[in-house]
Structure formats: structure tokens, C-alpha cells
Amino acid sequence: MSDIAGTKPALRWVVHLSVIFLVVLWVIPTLGLLVSSFRTADQISSSGWWRSLFPSEQNLTLRSAAPETQALENGLYVIEGALFSADEQATISRWGISSRDVDAFEPGQTVELRRGGTITVDAVGNYRMENSEEFTGNRGARIFVTAELPPEFTLDNYQKVLLDQSSTDSMAKAFFNTLTVTIPATIIPILVAAFAAYALAWMDFPGRALLIAAVVGLLVVPLQLALIPLLKFHLNIGIGKGYLGVWLAHTGFGMPLAIYLLRNYMAGLPRDLIENARVDGATEFQIFTKLILPLSFPALASFAIFQFLWTWNDLLVAKVFLIDATGQTTVMTNRIVELLGTRGGNWEILATAAFVSIFVPLVVFFAMQKYLVRGLLAGSVK
């Protein structure tokens, strides 16, 4: 079979280039935020993140060592040193000794100092000052350099957002709150839905078809409708706003997809297997726990990933059912929205906070993509 990427080499090139273009288009926004989270506030606001990936030319004002470090060599007073530390790897293109003419000289040139003596600066920033008389004063000479500096990144933002307890920008608490919401809200619906899915797939009872149709219908009911009635309900029965309420809400909202996915999968298991087990005298409960559950692992994993991503990334349900006036139970998505409001310009905090929250789903995504794809294919109503 040959198709668009088939026989014609020119067309194949077009295909490759278009895919590269699309991938770049899709990755760049995320990459921008990721790169920004490793830059300082000054760097972010002074230049675009894409510049930080390449060496950048900067004008710096540096100072030689103080005269007190001078040494006497063969009758000459000498001050020697390096303008950059060994790991900075700067390349100097021009330098100068006067603020009015900062790029007067080339690296390696030897020039007269105004207060007597000579100075030379090489391309990597080593300098040598020589004088037949003693250098005086208590500060070193100013040296202006135009240098190309390698990209520079920092982990300070993550330190501040994750580890600094006193910082008001701390995400550590919200991180654990999110985790606390997510794990029970993922595990409990799976269990409840698995039993129901088994009944809908392999047990005969009147009204089964109707129930399945109802599940398909509820699949698309917008959860917006549930906000007020259920908040009222939670307040009435005394749960109020809190973890229990948000766990129950996520369990309810995840239920249609869970039942739908699991039922479809279980209905596809071989009939003989279940009939044989029944003939051998296994109870339905045993068939379910010993046979169906282990065999349904792929479908269980698919749904678990969906539910995990959805509960981890959720903002609305948490805002309505969990977060109270004290803000003690805030989740990461809500913290980020707050930061967007109060620190809209502080990209180093925003970018880092966002990446802390994005990181976990991305790991899950790349580790379990196979199951996610499988679930998507089974879950879209055909």
C-alpha cells in the first residue's frame, strides 16, 4: 500500500517537514514555560526564554583584584587574576577600561592604565597588570567587557516553591492536598464501577439494556448541573466542604465513564470462561474476584489513568466541594489561579508552580500512554 507518504520523494519530504513543523508548534508553548521555570526573575523579564537556550552577549562591569594582592616579579609589580570563575566559560570579544569607551580593545591587547602601568586581558578573562611602581589605592581597576556567556539556569525557583516553608508562594501543601484528593478519588470509583460493570456485562436481569442506555446518557451530562444541588445536599447531611465531599463527588462524576469502559471490556471476555466457571460451581462473587478482575486489568488501568488525570487537573469540583474560606485545603490548580491573580507578572513563580503541578500527570502520561490510548479508543461512544 502506498499513500501520501508513498512513492514520490518530494511528497515524502513535505510530509516529514510538515510533521516536524506541527510537533514544534505543539511543543513550543510548554517548552517556554519549562525553560522559564529555570531562569531568574531578571532573566525572564529582560529577554525571551528562547534566547536563554543559546549563549548570549552581555556587557559587564568587572573589577580586578585589589592592589594589596600585588606581587613583585623581576622588579615589576604584578596583579594577576581571572575575571570569570573557571566554570563560567565566557568568551570576551571586546573590553575597555573607561566607562565612556567600554569596547575599545581586543582581547590580548596591552594598554596603558591611566594611573600608570599596563594591563592586558585575554579572551577567556585572565588579566595581568604590570607596573614599575607599586599599585596604590584600595580597590582594583574597573574592567568593562563585552562577553558571550553560556546559558545559565537555576533551581532557585523550585527551591522557593517546593521547599521554602515560610514562602507564601509555597506549593508544598497544595501538592499534598492534591494528592490527598486524587488517590481515594481514583481507587474507590474503580471498585464500585467494576462490580456494576460485571452485572451489566454478564448477569441477566430485566432492565439491563435500559440501564446501559442510561449510563451512556449520563456520560455526557455536564457536571455544572450538579454543583448547587449537591453542595446543598452535602451541607444538609453535614459533610460540608471537605475531602469527604470531594471524594464522593469525584466518585459520582467518574462513575458513568468507569462503568461504560469496564462493561465494554468485560463483555468482550470469552463466554466459555465464565460459563465453565459457573458449571464448576463457582459463585458469582468468586468469578468476579478470581477471574474477571485480573482479566480486566487493562481496562482498569485505562480508567485509573483517566480518573487520575481528571481529578489531579480538576479546578471546578475542588473549588465547589473542597476549598473552604480558610484555604487550608487548597489544591494546586487553585493555587495557580490565585497566583495568576496576585502575581501575574512574576513569571518565575508562576512557571515553576505550574510545572510542579504539570509534572506528575506528564510522568503518568508518558509511562502509561498505552493504556490511555486504549481507554480513549474504548471510551468514545461509537
Place this chain on the structure above:
Amino acid sequence: MTPALQGLLTIAIGVSGCVGYFYLSNQFLDKVLFPPHGPNAGRNINRANMIRPWLFLFPALAALGLYLAYPVVETLRLSLTERVPGGGYKWVGLDNYSQMAAEPKFWEAMRNNMFWLIVVPAMSTAFGLLVAQLTDRIRWGNFAKSLIFMPMAISFVGASVIWKLVYDARPAEQDQIGILNALYIFFGGAEPQTWLTVPFWNSFFLMIVLVWIQTGFAMVILSAALRGIPEETIEAAILDGANPFQIFFKIKVPQIKTTILVVWTTITITVLKVFDIVFAMTNGQWETQVLANYMYDKLFRANDWGVGSASAMVIMLLVAPILVWNVRNARKEME
């Protein structure tokens, strides 16, 4: 007690509660209520088998009923009533709806939602189909697909932050840090634009965020559908001298029409519920309001449950045709 511990305890209680319920209720049915031995063994077995499915179904049905079915009815009721100061409700008929219809913000939300409903499903499906087709035959196709699929894992809030940086604007004399403005200036734009405050067009900049997220979904499903096309149809077309574009538009696309429709409707539903992106990026300012955010405003800022519920019913009404269509398809498939 720390929430983490509380969470662990809940998992333990929840899981053992579930397992305990299912185990004990089945035991009760078989050992106490209808034991499959004794004088009425046959009748008992039949009866037990009639009840058992409902034991398996009960917790799930309770959750579905309470968290999804009941709210539909209750929201409908709330949309027809008004809270009386001091407690209680008063029947007001369609007053909430007419009050809502008199608000310009509501019509702004409706108008924007219509654009969202056209642009996002269309663009996501088109891009998804394009990527699915282009990556089908190249060796690094799976790698490319997985990168385009990646935004699916990112929260709407995270995506909002990501795109806010893309759209960022600095005063003209400074270096631009938002890539869109940097490109705009690079290609000869005069002044940097604050993209999210340009009325009408700013909604489209918000839509791009959702297209960016949903394209991966469309791509995954359509890619599987393309692979499911019988090869004979394509071979026959090649023998007949069809060019690649004809093969794609005249042979492949018609065969995956139903899948395209499924993808389209699924994204449509996502669009109707979109809240986080607008909430985080503009909060409905500069004429970017959408229904879900309008509803949130009414419910939790204005504290007006009547109009809030009415707008929720509008969302439900817009979803209803898809709901009916899905149910009919599912029933057809089971027959």
C-alpha cells in the same frame, strides 16, 4: 489528623467497605435469605439469581442517581424558583429565564459559545486528522504523535499559564518575552499587542488553548480509524490512478465518517463545559464570557441560584441532542 493520614484511612475504609459490602451481601443472600439447599432449593436459587445483579449494581446506581440524575431534576426545579430571604423557595415560573435573557452578558456568553462550538471541534478534528494521516507512514510517527498528544495530560489551568506566557506583552521599548509578540514584531508588526484584551479576537486566542489540548485526542482516535480501513479499497484506488489527495479525501475520509462524527461530538461536549481556561485567563473580561463561566459567576459570586441554575439548564439543553444521539447509537449497537 493530617489530611494524608485521613486520605489513607479513607482508602482503607472505602476499599474494605466496598469489598465488605459486596462480600457480606452475597453471603447473606446465599446463606441466610435463599440457601440453595433444603426443600425449596430450586426456587431459592432462582430468586437469589434475580436479586444478585442488584446487589452488584446498588452502590454504582446510588452514585449515578445521586450525583448525576437527581441534580438534573433539582437544577430544573431551582431554575424555576427563587430563594426567599430567611429560607425556603418561591415558585417564579420562567422569571429566571427572562431575567437571564435580558442580560447582555448572557448573550455575549451565548455568542462566544457558538464560536467555541464551531471553531474548537472543527480545528481539533482537522488537525487531528492531518496529524493522524501524516504520521501514519513515517518511522518516527509514534514519537511525533506522543508529543502532540502530551497536552492531554496538562490541566486546563496549567495550559492557561503556558499560553499566557505565549501571549504576554511588554511595552514597545522592551524586549518581548511572549513568543507571539516577538514573532509579531519580527515580522514587521508595529506595536506589541495585548492579545487577550482585543475584543472579539481574544476569544479565538482562548480557543487555541483548547484546540491545542484536544487535537491529541482527535488524533489518537482518528489514527486508529485510519488504520482500520481495509487496504483493498486503497489498493483499488491506486490501480485506478487516484492521486494521494483523492485517496485521502475520496476513499479514506468517507470510510471513517462515523468516527469523525464521534470525535466531533465528544469535543463539542468538552467545549460546552469549558470553564477553567476562561476563568484562569480572562475571567470573562474583555467580552470573552462563556456559559460555564457565566454560570459560575451567577452561582458563586452573585449568589443567584435561580439564574445560575437557568444557565446550567441552557448548557444541558445544548448537550441534550448529543445525549439522545449517543443513547440511540448505543442501543443500536447492542441489538
